[in-house]
Amino acid sequence: MEHTVLPAWALLAYLASGVLFILALRGLSSPATSRSGNRYGMIGMAIAVVTTLVTHVPETAGAPDAVAIAKILAAIALGAAIGVTTARRIQMTAMPQLVAAFHSLVGLAAVLVGLAAYLNPGAFGILLPSGAINPDSRIEMGLGIAIGAITFSGSVIAFLKLNGNMSGAAIMLPGRHVINLGTIVAILGLVGYFTQDEALWVIAAITLLSFIIGFLLIIPIGGADMPVVVSMLNSYSGWAAAAMGFTLHNTAMIITGALVGSSGAILSYIMCKAMNRSFISVIAGGFGATPDAGGGAAKEQRPWKRGSAEDAAFLMKEAENVIIIPGYGMAVAQAQHVLREMADLLRKEGVNVKFAIHPVAGRMPGHMNVLLAEANVPYDEVFELEDIQGEFAQADVAFIIGANDVVNPAAKTDKSSPIYGMPVFDVDKAKTIMFIKRSMGGVGYAGVDNDVFYMDQTMMLLADAKKMVEDINKALAH
Amino acid sequence: MEHTVLPAWALLAYLASGVLFILALRGLSSPATSRSGNRYGMIGMAIAVVTTLVTHVPETAGAPDAVAIAKILAAIALGAAIGVTTARRIQMTAMPQLVAAFHSLVGLAAVLVGLAAYLNPGAFGILLPSGAINPDSRIEMGLGIAIGAITFSGSVIAFLKLNGNMSGAAIMLPGRHVINLGTIVAILGLVGYFTQDEALWVIAAITLLSFIIGFLLIIPIGGADMPVVVSMLNSYSGWAAAAMGFTLHNTAMIITGALVGSSGAILSYIMCKAMNRSFISVIAGGFGATPDAGGGAAKEQRPWKRGSAEDAAFLMKEAENVIIIPGYGMAVAQAQHVLREMADLLRKEGVNVKFAIHPVAGRMPGHMNVLLAEANVPYDEVFELEDIQGEFAQADVAFIIGANDVVNPAAKTDKSSPIYGMPVFDVDKAKTIMFIKRSMGGVGYAGVDNDVFYMDQTMMLLADAKKMVEDINKALAH
Amino acid sequence: MDFISILSIFVMACFVGYYVVWSVTPALHTPLMAVTNAISSVIIVGALVASAATTSAASSWLGLAAVVMASINIFGGFAVTARMLAMYKSKKKG
Amino acid sequence: MDFISILSIFVMACFVGYYVVWSVTPALHTPLMAVTNAISSVIIVGALVASAATTSAASSWLGLAAVVMASINIFGGFAVTARMLAMYKSKKKG
């Protein structure tokens, strides 16, 4: 069972499964190839699992151990049943929570595998002739367990906050930076010490402290910042897999680790970049709490115009070009289906309708895209920021539904604004702006007032997004 | 001297040099980062060379052999002197030849290294305990030598054709496809046989046949198709390096091989794609000969308008937007410098001047870009096809200088044309077209007539490109 | 496989990861999160190795628990990705 | 390093090569040809190994010849690339 005695075909199989995982992600470069990409991923995973099953048949007294085999297959079947059921039942709007929950499982699995390797190093081929565990492997094991544990506890908190089981507010402990730094240093110190002393207490302490630091790191981060955190934890789960791959000398795990690690890191980077915030400031926490504070109350006295569903319907019917900008509010109101109907009705009237999606609209990367796809909006009617930005000048109506920060001109002009520097849609170039939100008081994620409310060409449509669009559809159908 | 006993730092150093080569190519993603990229490449090469020198000190009777060391350093110094002098002296327009000449050297070096490994397998650590050469290594060695030899002889022919030492015409032997196929099969057979019998005649035969097939493959390809061939040989030289890397278990060589191999293959693909021809049809040869035949003589009777330098200068002075489309003729005439002066003069008159470069303008990828850069045209005034295509409708003058195929509307309309399907500039949308070439008889690379000559808004400026632009500049300066 | 080989593979894989993820279209970032989640459960390889080792009951039970968790992720992750991707349609297909 | 490790590194490097070359801007395709030429002369490593082996005079002379050729390429390739790249200027710098 030593890894060096794995037959050549098995090594090639692991390499093949790594390559298939690369092709899986590569498929996501366009919706057209994405489905076959996902299939490559499944094949890659099947190859990795079958190869391991075949090369690691449990044996007692030299003969295959049927009970042990049955237990393994049962474990897989159990996991499969739970996994498939969850995947079938879950609502598309609950995606962020689901991803967080799944991450916690990967993290915990990594911890368990690390502990199992510690308890039975012989099976992992990391035993020195002296009977001690190879010190190199101890480092990899220690790091794998630590990263796994952080991923687990961090993801649990992220899940609870996203799912509303825990207040989304940022919970700040006094002196938390010192505590966190101390804990991290202690973990690293223990991993170093572990190479000298392979006692159980060392690995137990690493595990425990890592669970704790995971909680501590994520608790102070506001609920709204969770997507960045989830992505970061995604990245961690990749590095944990890679660390285990170093221990097992397994190409599939190493390649996967690097892929997943990069993916999470790049998505976090994209989010931070699009929000014009530094990763550090997100991780340092506290930003997500601001909305409750409510900003710019003084400005709310400025005049604004309210419109009705009938007004909106009338104006859009007459329009030539309408650009729809969905945001987080559309997700909250689950308005994607009625919105699609609205677009269909308008097209029947000869209106040219396009959807414009900001890179950070909603609360996770690609959030709006997946919701519109769910509502059967073809992806070639959906445009990214840079592709549609130039078209606002020709647009008769910019129809903003549940978006706020992503259309806030303060990002372009007001250096003191927390969103300054974030690219935003040039909605003010459109002839008419329609703005759906529930109240004039409510602010977006960044908690700042929006000048668009008070523009001459703006018509505020105050109501729940789904309700409002339904009313517009009724008026359009007349 | 066995490769497995290389110290860990040396292995890491080779990995580092591979990574630096990746960064070198990565730097080329924009002109701004390209210079530091090139520096990474140099550092990577220095690391690889120094690591090898230090880990492979020639020894006689256990002590370093000063004479051998001096010989090696002298060899490097000699190469450096020749290389640097050549690089300094070469004209930018002679780039295609230079690249071909350099490739031939890489190919020959690969052959020599392969033969050296055959003669002294112990030094390369590929000796079995039995005293025979490891059969795996024999395959790698055989393939490395074969690819190297093909690269060498093919590049020599490419060089001679590009440099004009040999007729650019496609030379067709009867039955060449059968001869070529037979030779290739023989080479592969010999490489296979080599694993059984390591006799000198086998490796000698492989070397000789590979030299011959290199000649045979390239001779029938017309001079104008050489850029695709050079790129393909570039790719080969990469695979040869990779094969040697497998023999030496050297990460730097393997990574480089993969990089260079992909680079050549992708550039060939881009060229073929942009010319809308299949790679096979280029390699099968004969296309480059067509220009001499001259096509569409019947059509030449259609009316066309000739203009003078003064007419051109007058019209452009009055224009608001001028788009300059350079092509192969600009390179032949070395007109880039005077063209830049023309652009400067026009800008002084308040004209908005842009350069538009087709992906296959000229005779090698990026040909026009490097010539314009040489003439100090800032790269932000130079646009690619897709970025400028939309602007012809607003252009007052499309100024075509030495280009032909890349503006031929037959590519869009005439299914029987050899360039059908190749994307071309929409010059016919411009108010006025100015077309510099030497004569109405001359055709472009593809050897087909061009409807643009006979359009109402076209003014033919028949002269050598440099001469014509100089005259225009004189008229502009008045 | 020695450490340097593993490290080399890892370094190359990081470059591949970097490029392949940047080439993912933003519209598919949510499925990307789901599918990376699924493939990171390749950690199941380690879990299976542990479960199969009859030489330590504790280690084998830990392994089995990890197998359950990893397979939830694998099946759940791929299934939910497939569900999402099935929704992305182009205009032609309606 | 065993064969599978080398193969794995090679496969990963091919992916990297694919992505890195596609990301090269078309304006720099000529320098790309020159610089790949220079780096493919890393074959000099093999040439140096052969030259340093005092156990076979023939092999060592072949190696030395290869060293000369490879260094022409290395120095010539990097130098000509540097010369070309030095010409690419943006408007601001003039």
Ligand SMILES: NC(=O)c1ccc[n+]([C@@H]2O[C@H](COP(=O)([O-])OP(=O)(O)OC[C@H]3O[C@@H](n4cnc5c(N)ncnc54)[C@H](OP(=O)(O)O)[C@@H]3O)[C@@H](O)[C@H]2O)c1
């Ligand atoms: N996408 C990501 O990956 C990501 C990740 C992290 C952070 N973020 C941040 O999230 C923000 C996203 O911007 P956004 O423009 O999409 O959203 P937003 O700025 O958060 O604004 C949401 C808007 O929707 C309205 N709303 C909420 N529920 C609604 C309902 N049921 N019906 C109608 N309106 C409703 C809110 O106003 P009322 O309360 O008045 O209704 C508010 O104006 C950005 O600041 C971004 O930086 C995004």
Ligand SMILES: NC(=O)c1ccc[n+]([C@@H]2O[C@H](COP(=O)([O-])OP(=O)(O)OC[C@H]3O[C@@H](n4cnc5c(N)ncnc54)[C@H](OP(=O)(O)O)[C@@H]3O)[C@@H](O)[C@H]2O)c1
């Ligand atoms: N760039 C690449 O990578 C690459 C590689 C392989 C093949 N190709 C092919 O090369 C062609 C490139 O197209 P292109 O439009 O650049 O060139 P082209 O179609 O070959 O036309 C060259 C033009 O320049 C004129 N010319 C030649 N010498 C001149 C001089 N001294 N003064 C003025 N005019 C002169 C020629 O007409 P006169 O003889 O009448 O002067 C001809 O009209 C495409 O067909 C492409 O597929 C390109």
